[in-house]
Amino acid sequence: MKKSIFLIFIMTATALVAVISGCNSLSRAPRPALLQNEKQIQEIIGKMTLEEKVEMLHAKYMFVSAGVERLGIADMIYVDGPFGIREEMQPNGWAPLGWENDKATFFPTGSALAATWSPGLAYDYGTAMAREARLRGKDMLLGPAINIQRIPTGGRTYEYLSEDPFLSARLSVGYTKGVQDNGVAACLKHYALNNQENNRGTVNVIIGERAMREIYLPPFQAAVTEGGAYGVMAAYNKVNGWWCAENDILLNKILRDDWGFAGMVISDWNGTHSTVNAIKNGLNVEMPTKRFLGDALIDSVKAGLVSEELVNQRVREILRVRMAIDPIPPEKANLEVTSQPPQQKIAYEVASKSIVLLENDGILPLDLAAKPVIAVIGANAEQKMSQGGLGAGVKTLYEVTPLEGLKNKIGDKAEIIYAKGYESTASGFGSMFRRRTAEEREKEAREKEEKAKILMQEAVEVASKAGVVLFIGGNNRTVETEGSDRRDIMLPAGQDQLISEIARVNPNIVTVLVSGAPNDLTVVKPLSRALLISWFNGTEGGNALADVLTGNISPGGRLPFTLPLKLEDSPAYALGNYPQGTRGSDVFANLVAQTEKTEKPEEKQIEKDLKNDPNTAIYSEESLIGYRWFDTKKLPVMYPFGYGLTYSEFEYANLKTDREKYGQNDVIKLSLELKNSGPVTADEVVQAYVHRINPSVEWPYKELKAFSRETLAPGEIRQVTLEIPVKSLQYWDEKLQSWNDDLCNIELQVGASAGNVLVKKEVTLK
Ligand code: BGC
Numbered sequence: 001m002k003k004s005i006f007l008i009f010i011m012t013a014t015a016l017v018a019v020i021s022g023c024n025s026l027s028r029a030p031r032p033a034l035l036q037n038e039k040q041i042q043e044i045i046g047k048m049t050l051e052e053k054v055e056m057l058h059a060k061y062m063f064v065s066a067g068v069e070r071l072g073i074a075d076m077i078y079v080d081g082p083f084g085i086r087e088e089m090q091p092n093g094w095a096p097l098g099w100e101n102d103k104a105t106f107f108p109t110g111s112a113l114a115a116t117w118s119p120g121l122a123y124d125y126g127t128a129m130a131r132e133a134r135l136r137g138k139d140m141l142l143g144p145a146i147n148i149q150r151i152p153t154g155g156r157t158y159e160y161l162s163e164d165p166f167l168s169a170r171l172s173v174g175y176t177k178g179v180q181d182n183g184v185a186a187c188l189k190h191y192a193l194n195n196q197e198n199n200r201g202t203v204n205v206i207i208g209e210r211a212m213r214e215i216y217l218p219p220f221q222a223a224v225t226e227g228g229a230y231g232v233m234a235a236y237n238k239v240n241g242w243w244c245a246e247n248d249i250l251l252n253k254i255l256r257d258d259w260g261f262a263g264m265v266i267s268d269w270n271g272t273h274s275t276v277n278a279i280k281n282g283l284n285v286e287m288p289t290k291r292f293l294g295d296a297l298i299d300s301v302k303a304g305l306v307s308e309e310l311v312n313q314r315v316r317e318i319l320r321v322r323m324a325i326d327p328i329p330p331e332k333a334n335l336e337v338t339s340q341p342p343q344q345k346i347a348y349e350v351a352s353k354s355i356v357l358l359e360n361d362g363i364l365p366l367d368l369a370a371k372p373v374i375a376v377i378g379a380n381a382e383q384k385m386s387q388g389g390l391g392a393g394v395k396t397l398y399e400v401t402p403l404e405g406l407k408n409k410i411g412d413k414a415e416i417i418y419a420k421g422y423e424s425t426a427s428g429f430g431s432m433f434r435r436r437t438a439e440e441r442e443k444e445a446r447e448k449e450e451k452a453k454i455l456m457q458e459a460v461e462v463a464s465k466a467g468v469v470l471f472i473g474g475n476n477r478t479v480e481t482e483g484s485d486r487r488d489i490m491l492p493a494g495q496d497q498l499i500s501e502i503a504r505v506n507p508n509i510v511t512v513l514v515s516g517a518p519n520d521l522t523v524v525k526p527l528s529r530a531l532l533i534s535w536f537n538g539t540e541g542g543n544a545l546a547d548v549l550t551g552n553i554s555p556g557g558r559l560p561f562t563l564p565l566k567l568e569d570s571p572a573y574a575l576g577n578y579p580q581g582t583r584g585s586d587v588f589a590n591l592v593a594q595t596e597k598t599e600k601p602e603e604k605q606i607e608k609d610l611k612n613d614p615n616t617a618i619y620s621e622e623s624l625i626g627y628r629w630f631d632t633k634k635l636p637v638m639y640p641f642g643y644g645l646t647y648s649e650f651e652y653a654n655l656k657t658d659r660e661k662y663g664q665n666d667v668i669k670l671s672l673e674l675k676n677s678g679p680v681t682a683d684e685v686v687q688a689y690v691h692r693i694n695p696s697v698e699w700p701y702k703e704l705k706a707f708s709r710e711t712l713a714p715g716e717i718r719q720v721t722l723e724i725p726v727k728s729l730q731y732w733d734e735k736l737q738s739w740n741d742d743l744c745n746i747e748l749q750v751g752a753s754a755g756n757v758l759v760k761k762e763v764t765l766k
Contacts, residue, residue, distance in 0.1 A: 034230060034262040034320040041319045044071055045312050053308075053315045054297050057279070058290035061091035065266075065285050067322065074139075074327035076318070078187070078266070078287075082143025082159055083109045083538070084386065084394030085132045085338055096395070104132050104338040105539050106386040106396035107347050110145055111516045112354040112535035114161040114560035115644075117685045118709050119174035121350050126178020126186070128343040133184045135340070137333025139325045140185040140231050142392075144175040146219040147194050147235075149517075149561050150625055151572050153486040155197030158516020158536055159392070162560035163626030164641065165215050166704045169222035176227030185325050187231030188223050190268055192216055192250055194235035198485045198579060199614050201271070201587025204238040207619040212239075213732035213739075215623050221259055230263040230321045234283060236271045236587055237617075242281070243273045251282025264317045270591050276305050284314045339397035344539055351537040351544035353683070357555040357645040358521075358563075359531040363510060365551025365647060366468065368413040375466035376403055377421045377459045377502065378473040379493070380514040385536040388477025390589060396539055402472050402512065405542025409550055417466060421459035421502075422493040423451060424476050456498055464505040470549070471499055471528070474515035477536065483586040485579070489520045489567045496523040503527045512545065518563050521638050533557075551647065556683030556709070558644040558753065562626045565638050571621040571629040581614030627754040628700035640755030642687050642704070648678030648714065652686075655750055655759035662765050664741045668724040670748060672759055676712035685709045686750065688722050690729060693745040693762065697731055702749055705729070724748075726765055741765070 045053070052068050060066040060075060067073035080086040085104040088097040105128065107113075113125055126144075133141050145159040146168055154160070161168040172188070179186040193205040193216055207216070223229045232255060234245040244250060245267040255261045264284040272278055272286040275296040286293040300306045357364070366374070381403040387393030400408070406416060436444070463469045473495045479486060490496070491513075500523060503509060511528040513519055516536045525531060532555065534545045548555045564570045572578035624632055627641035651674070658669040670688060686709075689702040706722040726741070733740035743765040751757035 037323045057293040058286040059288040062288045077138050078140045079138040080142045080392040082145040083107045087395035101337045103397040105343045106394040108350045108538040109536040110159045110161050115354040115557035119170045122171040122174030123178040124346045126175040128346040130179045130182035130184040132338045137328040142187050146172045150195035152518040155485045158480050165218035168219035172219040172223040173227040176223045176229045185230035188229050189233035190235035191232045193239050200236045202615045203617050205617045210732045211622040224259045224261050232265045236268050245272050245283050246277040246281045248281040264321050347538045348540035351541050354557040355548045355555045356533045356557040361529050363529040372467040373415045375462045375469045376418045379424045381472035389481025391482035400542035402542045405546035409546035419459040419462040425493045463502045468508045469506050471511045474513035554647040554682035558642050558685045562641045563639040577618050631701035640753045642753035646682035647680050648682035650684045651675040651677050652758040655761045671721045674720045675717045681713050683711050689749045691747040695742050695744045
C-alpha cells in the first residue's frame with residue numbers, strides 16, 4: 001500500500017492544511033429534520049446576549065449544558081450510553097445519588113450487538129435505549145460508540161461494534177435511527193480514530209486520508225448521512241496533529257461540509273484544549289467544564305479573535321437539536337423505574353441472537369434426557385458485567401448470570417454443581433491507583449498462588465463428578481476497560497492451566513467465553529468439545545446463554561472481528577505500530593479520581609523513532625485492518641471474521657446477478673439459493689465480499705459490501721437477494737481529494753464468513 005502516511009506526518013508537524021471537497025453521491029445527508037426551525041432560531045439568537053450565548057457552549061453541570069430560561073429554552077441533558085442508561089449522580093460529580101428507580105436495563109455491549117449482524121435489532125436496541133432515556137428525562141444519549149476495533153487489545157473493544165466499516169456502519173445507522181425515532185438525540189462517539197485507550201488523552205494518530213475515509217469514518221458518515229444523527233462527540237486524541245475537539249478537517253470540512261451535518265459537537269469529558277481553535281474548528285459544547293468556552297470565549301470575542309457571528313453559528317447548531325427534541329419537565333421524569341419489560345425483552349432478543357458458536361462436535365445442545373450431572377466451572381458463571389473498569393457502567397435492575405440462567409432453564413432436568421475455579425483478576429485500570437510496598441506485593445502474590453491452587457483443586461474435584469463440564473470463563477469488566485488497553489489477549493487468571501487440569505479428569509468440556517473482545521484460544525480450543533462466545537450480554541445474558549446451550553434456540557451470532565492465532569499476527573502489532581512506548585495516566589481517570597498532582601513525572605526523553613513515542617500512533621497498515629490484513633497477507637487465523645456455527649447446516653447455490661456489466665450509478669443485484677439442510681430452525685448470515693480482479697489502485701484482497709441474516713426452517717429453501725451500489729465500491733482519491741470510481745472486473749464472493757466463500761461470480765464495472 002502507498003505510504004502517504006509519513007508525508008502526512010511531515011505536513012502536520014507544522015499545520016495540516018488540506019482542501020477536502022466532494023464525497024460520493026451516497027454519502028451526503030438528505031436535508032435533515034434539524035433544519036426546520038431556522039427562522040425561529042434566528043429570532044431567538046437575535047434576543048440573546050453574548051453571555052447567554054456563551055453559557056450554552058459549555059457545561060452547566062457534569063451532564064448538563066445550559067439553555068436560556070428567560071427565552072424558554074430548556075437545558076440540554078446528556079446521559080451515558082452506550083449500553084444502558086447511567087445512574088443519577090451528583091450534578092457536579094460522579095458520586096451516585098443512590099436512587100432506586102434509576103435502575104436501568106443493561107443491554108448487550110457493542111461487540112455483542114455487532115455479532116447479531118442485524119441492523120433491525122440495532123434499531124430495536126436504539127428504541128429501547130431511548131425509551132429508558134426518556135423515562136429519565138434525558139435529551140441526548142452518549143452513544144452509539146462506533147470506533148473501528150483496530151487492535152484486539154483495545155480497552156473499549158467491547159463497547160465498539162466491529163473491525164469492519166460496513167458492518168459497523170449498518171448497525172450504527174440502525175441504532176441511531178432507533179434512538180432518534182423515539183425522541184432522543186444520538187451522540188456518535190468518539191469522533192474520530194479513538195482506537196486505543198492507552199494514552200488516549202495525548203496520542204496523535206497519524207493516518208493517511210484514504211484509510212481514514214474508507215475504514216475509520218464510514219460508521220460515523222453513515223450514522224450522519226443515513227441515520228441523521230443530531231450529535232457527535234469529539235474524541236480525546238489528536239488526528240494528524242490536531243486535537244479532535246479542534247480539528248478543522250474532521251469537524252468542519254468532513255462532518256459539516258462533506259456530510260452535511262447540521263447538529264452539534266460536544267467534547268469528550270475534559271477533551272477540550274483551546275478557545276479560539278475549538279470554536280472556529282467546529283466544537284459546540286465543552287464538557288464537563290467551562291475552562292475554554294466560558295469567560296475565555298467572551299474575552300476572545302471582545303478582543304476580536306472570534307466573531308460573534310461564529311458564536312451565533314455554534315449556538316444555532318445547538319438550538320437546532322434543542323428544538324428537534326422535546327424537553328421533559330423535571331416533574332414528568334423519573335416517575336417509574338427505568339428498566340421496563342419491553343426493553344428487557346429487546347435485551348434478551350439481542351443477547352440470544354449474538355452468541356457465537358465456534359466449535360461443536362455434537363455435544364451441544366446439551367442432552368438432558370438422562371438427567372445428567374453438569375459441572376459449571378468458572379468465575380464468570382457468577383460474575384455480573386454491568387459495571388466495572390472505568391466509565392459507562394449500568395446500575396441495572398437485574399442481571400441474570402450464566403449460572404442463574406442455567407438454573408432457570410434447566411430446573412430439575414439435571415443436577416448442577418458449581419466451582420469457581422479461579423479468582424477474577426484486576427489487570428486493568430483500577431490497579432493503576434493501588435500503591436504497595438515490595439513486601440506487600442510479595443505477600444499478596446503468595447496468598448494469591450495459594451488461593452488459586454485451592455480453587456483449582458475444588459474445580460477438578462467437581463469436574464470429576466460430572467458428565468459434562470460447562471467452563472464459563474473469559475474476560476471481565478476490569479480486564480476490558482475504558483482508560484487502558486489489555487497487555488495481551490490471553491485468558492486471565494490462569495484459565496488455560498485450569499482448563500488443562502480439568503481436561504485430565506473430564507474430557508467433556510463445553511467452554512463459554514464471556515468476553516467482549518478477542519482471546520487467545522490456543523490452549524482452550526483443542527480441549528473443548530464445544531466453544532462459544534457469549535459476550536458481556538446484558539440483563540438477560542444468562543437466560544440467552546442457557547437457551548442456546550439447551551437447544552431452545554440455535555446459536556446464530558457471527559464474529560464481528562477476526563480471532564487471530566496469536567496477537568502478534570494482527571496488523572498493528574505485526575508492523576510494530578502498537579503498543580507505542582509506555583502508558584501515561586489517563587485523562588478521564590484524572591478527572592474521576594481527582595488525583596492530586598504530587599510530583600511531576602520525569603520528562604521522558606522523546607525517542608527519535610516515532611514508533612517508540614507513546615504519543616504517536618502510526619497507522620501504516622492503512623486499510624489493512626482485521627480480515628483485510630489476514631486475507632491480503634494470506635495469514636492463517638484461529639477463526640475468521642463473520643464466522644459462527646448453528647445447530648443446523650446451510651447450502652448455498654446458484655449465485656446470479658441481474659446483469660453482467662454495471663455502470664458507475666448502477667446497483668448490482670445478487671441473488672442466491674440458500675437451503676437449511678439441517679435438522680432445526682436456524683439463522684444464517686449470508687455475506688457478500690467484493691474482490692477486485694484488475695483494479696487501477698491497490699485494494700485489500702476482499703471487502704464486505706452486503707449481508708443478510710436469514711431465519712430458515714429445516715428443509716426450507718429461500719431466494720436471498722443482496723444489493724451492492726457501484727458507488728459503494730469507490731475509493732478515496734488522495735490526489736483529487738474526492739471519491740473516485742475504480743471501474744474494473746470484480747469477483748463477488750458470497751459465503752458464510754470471510755474464510756468460507758461458497759459461491760462466486762465475476763462481473764464487469766465499466
Ligand atoms: C468517555 C465517554 C463518556 C464520557 C462521560 C468519557 O471518559 O470517553 O465515552 O461518554 O466520559 O461519561
